[in-house]
Amino acid sequence: MFVGRTGELDILNDALARAATGEPQALLLGGEAGVGKTRLVEEFGAAVCRRAATVAVGGCVEIGADGLPFAPFSTALRVLRDALPEEFAAAVAGQEEELARLLPELGETGPGRPDERGTARLFELTARLLERIAARHTVVLVLEDLHWADASTRHLLAYLFRTLRTGRLLVLATYRADDVHRRHPLRPLLAELDRLRTVRRLELARFTRAEVARQIAGILAAEPDPAQVDEIFERSDGNAFFVEELAVAAGEGCCTGLTDSLRDLLLVRVEALPERSQRVARIAAEGGSTVEYGLIAAVAGLSEDDLIEALRAAVGANILTATPDGDGYRFRHALVREAVADDLLPGERSRLNRRYAEALEADPTLVPAAERVVRLAGYWYHAHDPARALPAVLDASVVARRRHAYTEQLRFLERAMELWDTAPAEVRDALRPVDYTDVYPPPLPERRGGTPSGCDPATTPLRYLDLMAEAAAAGRFAGERERALKIIKRALRLLEEEPDPLRAAWFWVQRSRVVQALARGDGWPELSTAQDLVRGLPPSEVHAEVLAEAAGWSMLHRPGPEAFAAAERAVEYARMVGAREIELNARLTLGGLMVDAGDTEAGLAEMARVKEDALREGVRSVAGRAFVNLPSALQAVGRSREAVPLLREGTAFAREFGLLDTEAWVWGNLSDSLYTLGRWTEAADAAEHALRVGHSAKPQGAGALRLAQLALARGDLAEAARHLATAGARYGCHDPVPQQSLRVVRVAIGVAAAQGRVLDARAELRAALEAGFPPGTQRYAWLLLLAAAVAEADARALPAAADGRAEILDRLRETARGLTTGAPVWLAHQQWVQAELHRAEGRDTAEVWSPVVAAFECLDRPYDLARVRYRLAQTLLAEGGEDGRERAVELLRLAGAVAGHLGARPLGDAVARLAQRARLTLAGTPRRAPDPADPAEALGLTGRERDVLRLVSAGRTNRQIAEELFISPKTASVHVSNILGKLGVSGRGEAAALAHRLGLFPDGTLAAPAAG
Template identity: 55%
Template sequence: MLASMQQTSVSPVFVGRDPELTDLADALRRAGRGEPQTVLIGGEAGVGKTRLLEEFLRQADDQGVLTTDGGCLEVGAEGLPYAPLATALRRLHRCLGTELENAAAGMEGHLARLLPDFGEADGEPNDEYGRARLFEHTTRLFERLGTDRTFVLAVEDLHWSDRSTRELFAYLVRTLHRARVLLVATYRSDDLHRRHPLRPFLAELERLRTVRRLELERFGPGEVAAQLAGILGTAVPDRQLVERIHRRSEGNPFFVEELAAALREGCSTGLPDSLRDILLVRVEALDEETQRVLRLAAEGGSCVEHALLAAVLEDEERLIGSLRAAVGANILRPDPDGDGYRFRHALVREAVSDDLLPGERHRINRRFAEALEAEPQLVGADVRPARLANYWYHAHDPARALPTALDAARAARRRNAFAEQLRMLERALELWDEVPTEHLAGTLRPYDWAETYPPCSCDDDHHDEDCDRLCLIDVLAEAVVAARRSGDRERGLSLAKRALKLVDEAEHPARAAWFRINRARMLGHLRRSGDEEEIAYAHRLVEHLPPSAVQAEVFALGAGAGMLSNPRPELVVLAERAARIAREVGAHTVEQHALMTLGGLRNDLDADPEAAVAQLTAAVEATRRLGATDLLLRGLNNLSSLLRGLGRAEQAAELAREGLDSARRNGLQRNIGTILTGNLAEALIDLGRIDEAELVLAEGDLTSPTGTHAEFLDRLRGELALLRGDLAAAAALLAQARAANRVGQIQHSVPISRLAVRTAALAGRPLEARAELLAALAEDFPCGYLADFFPLLVDGAGAEADSRGLPEAEEGRAAALARIVEVASGLTPTAPLHHGWARLLDGELARAEGADTPAHWAAAVERLRPTGLPYPLALALLRAGEAEVLAGRREAGAELLREARELASVRGDAGLRAEIDALAERAGLAVVAGRPVPAAAPSAGESFGLTPRERDVLRLLARGRTNRQIAEELYISPKTASVHVSNILGKLAVAGRGEAAALAHRLRLFPEDLAPAGR
């Protein structure tokens, strides 16, 4: 009824914005083809963002597109997360009913944190993994909604968005793929001051290919004239009037509307000049009682419920009369989503609120708070805690604001909105000293602690374990966890530091240790030093305490960190102790964490890897029974990695795939799912399933947050580029992986170094390959990681063998080989694959001295063949075939090379296959089916199309001669020698003399120069 009373101050004719509508329609078409799109619409307040969005959604509705929208709440609604998404889902539910419920099937417990209409939230812990699951299931819901038709989600006023909303929106932008979904968001560009959190958010989104940003400009005189014609109902407005309104509104469409309304209502003072006057002129034209209601509504929130307004005003009859007047003047409008009211434009609400006196604002907020406390049902249960906390805070009543802020923080945590939880907790910390101690007694409920933190019960020196009162240190502890879970780890470090100043380590060592290990976790996430020191400090604090969950967690964390950096026997004892204590105190997840670490340590340190596999398998099965998904994924990840390191790549791939599937189902694909993606791709590369590995990594590109485990995934992409023979791409990806590996964990740094050695060697830069190897071997080698160290040593020794005889590489060769031998002597193979690598290393070391024999390579082939892995078996077969040919056994050599080429082809190893083909051609062997055997072995010149003179020049170039020296030996001019060198570089497809010389040595184009006496 009230809605029908609105006067026309909005033009019934949509004016301008044709280019923007065209852009939106184009994005809608692309989304309809299964290419998700995002459009960000910016512009100053009042420029027409909402009107453009309404027009676009109307047109989309007419085309049969499913649309919904929601708006962010205005400043002052702190602590209320996901508001626009909740509104959008509620509107969808009203529109679709059971169709939406069917789309949410199986995910209702997660989605209930966004929209209570889905039922009760699941009972899973409110941790960072729960937040990831919420985000993933929201994405999946929207993908399902866009299965049979295009789906548009619009979010208005992103400049007011809470951090959780921004993060969920960004998650949708990044992870909606091959779905018919269009995301649209509006924001005020004039509100984005230099430190506004939306600025970096928009900058990050704009870098994505599927995101487009539109900026709305003000209207020109012609558009203002058209707008006035619609509002005033005239065909052609008076030119002078158009000029005056255009000048005073400066082309802002909302101000044009307000000025036109003031004109039509006969503003006695003429058209107002100031912005404030433009916004308040129609408000001040209303009677005093209506203005009073508008002042109340302005402080009530973005949308204020009718029942709540009535409770505050205490006279519903007068309220309805005032509301009629406000709605009739088009200042308020009924809320389409419920029984309430909102200002037609936020600018008017801001102007009315800003016009309040300080004491007036405090009094109004107190009345709202008291009314809501007296009748909590006046607002929805999902918004009640945050609304009440904000009313008391703006009422300037610390004694009431503090406990309600804590309640709002609890509510935000239940919704996995940790940024908003942190904001409310920081408000509580701000208010703490303003509330007398006696007022805190009995008013602050302790948290339901989800972690191992031992809550403090009082602030005095005589700690009473039975006291259940929440203390300042407890609030700091929960704030530390909220900061860590929300990703604000810098703030978490600061809060933990503040807490440690309050904790008496002698009186409460476990509590101090808890803050220390949380600092360690955050330092680790930030890739910053100091985490090991924090863990060691915590260890000293709890070493001699009675068993507790904190003690078990400290020991488990210490063992886990040590496993990654430097596995050693004492860590086994520590992990066993952690598991035993955790079992004793009932900390079941901590126990399984410790047992998983124990399995990894036993693999690194013991001579019985099967016992380690059994240990880790048992921990995985126990975790399945616990139902702790994040812990299970850690176990599957570790077991997959362990099995791959033992050469059991098929099993490793199966477990990684199981983990990845579980991560997808539970919303953790963009979390631990990223490293499981790497494990799966790496196992597939080992198995020679290169195309499949590329698909897995491509899917990882679509689903991984920027920078997450980038060192791992970029390194694998670099290995694939190297297999394809794309040295430039391999080098670029190597640089990216190295830049991301700031912490330098061995599990990443050693494979990265191996990629660097191989890339340099294949590019014909043997000195660079040697430098990379020696840098990797410069540190003391920890135990374990045999599956990484053996291949690194083999590749390093192979690079030295390939460059034997190259003058520039001779100096330093002996020292490099000696270092390889020294490191190898400290490695004890524990699995068939390790023994195969060890035999391959023996062969490469002998080849580097020119002393390898067929027996060296036969031993390597014998050990590697049972593993079933195409590489390094293909390498061993190549070397064995070459040795047989040099020994005069051509048929045996051809058979070995044939098998090596087949394996290299299966693996997609372009470089290895080219080396095999070059050797076969030089030896006159047929290793490819259907290729005839040459009558005689072609010379090196024939292999590459070199003339006899170019072959002579290449031989001298490979010996390190300059152009002048080549000219002197061959009795030609230096200029002629230079021409021959240029031709050689072109035929060999190399970039310079060094690469040409290295290639000649690596491919043994002149074996007579390399063979030792008697060979």
């Protein structure tokens, strides 16, 4: 009898209905062990099947049993293949080799060089596979027992929950809440998923007394005695499994003999079995979550009749249950299996594992082929036999690596390192690096660059350092960076005792990467050490890799001649040793440095060639980087329109191969280009994508910074400040990359200036000027200087900003003289900065602004053009003259149209105020309807008097008001007198105080706000 859970069933049915409309659903079902999660899922699954939907269930294997990585997904996909063979075949067509890592029945997996991108590609293919299958059929994917999930399964589940967007799919995952302690590996995943609005989380509560009574009645097929219900409810505390065990025990008349010990409660029914059945239960408990019949028979050593009789008794007592495919047995409840396994004696446990291992070696067909190696490794390891366990766990590490299950590979390699010293020397000497390692080059530096020193790869024994190198790489690929760093440090200590420059340099490169990923530094000291180690050595793959890494680091941190030279040497060395991927990577860096150095066309051409070469040769890591760097270089020199189609292609490429961070960087760069082109709605959408899909902090920071820039331009200062804080947190302060830090400072200056915090804006500027602008950072430097110059010019009339202004303007001029203007866009920004500096000193004229407008009219930057047109109109009106006034009208009309189209409220407001002050009528400018709730209108203030009062409140004199409003000082004096009379105050100070109390200027800006 199914008891209760009506609310939870309603939620599940609602999710199913939503999924059936093509909106993927994700649910997490938690609860303590025995509370009824599986029973609820079974009831829901039966209802789903009645609706002609497909249910695919996969269970996680207990971690201690060394289950196959991705086990629940493999099982569920197998169910889908059997249930929907035609749809499944169509969905996997062309991707069988890679998806075979999840479902080995699809064929042989390709070798593939190990890296984190292989995992991402596998995850992306899995997501697309599920979406394709669920395009026409409603599919419910159930993953049980997440508390036992391997790391690869957890990562894949998180990826699906974040990226599934289409398909009639419902993903339901269950876990034991009471097992998820503070350090449990599932806990961070649950916290991450809780932040996703697309994931719903359910917690199953224990049964009430009324529900316990109904459950007991169903078990006993009779109405229970109320006293018995009270006792069972009290002792079970409403846990459905305990209720069942106690009810059955009571029905068999043995309830009184039970203790309060949970272990005794779980074992009481096992101990009631015949001795032979108890023995079979103990054997099954140590064999894993599910054990095949043939394997049990081989280990038990019983006659077939005796074994069947023992199993029948265990199944009849509801201790064991047959697996759905009828090929094996599992415990009906995992809690019982745990209790039986824990009850084994230490010697008994190792003996059973040895017998399992020996039986499996004698007959490998006893278990599925895909599980054989991993199961054997677990059995030998728990049998405490180092001689047999060491090669077995190494074989399992290779299987895990081929499936891109790097966390599991790391676990097996750590076991191998643990067993290394205890394994016999002859066993270690028989191991070969070519069989168990696949990272370059510490495991075998000779295999790609020849065989120096007469070393034969086929006869060279595997070394402990080889295992450490493989484990370090696996840890880095899996995101287990702390474990990787610990291994790397140990390896470097060993290399101090036995110097080996090439291996040491390789480990220092890995340490640099891990240190940067862990935000423990910028990674340069480690790279510098690696360079010292390879200096003077013959060309090698390690040498090329060190130079390429150093060049890439320098391009981001200290671009200049040294970075250029390192990139050239990296290309040369990579070609000499035939390291094609390193060569392409270094050439891409070299092309970017050529653009930064002013050799624009040649640099862009080289970057484009690298992209095409990488795509043609299938070097996805370099191709992904090219889709980031080439459009960025185009954007840098003002060719945003050329960058957009490349970036669109890049998002598709990154998504196809599951390169999440690459995709985030591409989306961020796309947001930049679209912003420049005046396509702000699309730019905001692209920035949101970058923030959402980024797996690492920095690409997420790029998305947040783009959103801050958009919010600032639109006048939403609170939103701009919020996104700016997010960007700063994501970028961190451990690794100040100029292309990131300069952009952050630029937006920070803009936000501070817009909020009237001029001194804060200057503090940001001073810090940036002290750090300096390395060669190649002019694209960011010009925009930062422009933001600072605009801030100073807008604050010219504020008395608080007078002190220190001259020094700031001098430093801005001096810095600008040192920046290159090799591209038209940089030259245009140089002219704009100079014009703003003139405005900050009150010396700007139409003659100053006209060439700035002309420069931007040749560029594809509508917002920037609108801003400088506004400034030119301002100076034309100040200089007077009918011709200037007519031109100003046209300039303001154009600037206002752009501001309205983009939603650039500060610029639009500035245009409207300037037109109002100058008594200009702009074609198409809507007139504002009177607002009866406006206190200024209630006091009878005209629009001109409101303008004057704003300036009076800002502390301006009559002469300054006249200059600002293009009127004479006498007219300004008349307006001030009228204002004082209407407000009923005696002086300018009282008028300012009353304006503040009435909130006449709610935007907080008493002077005219900046247009930028």
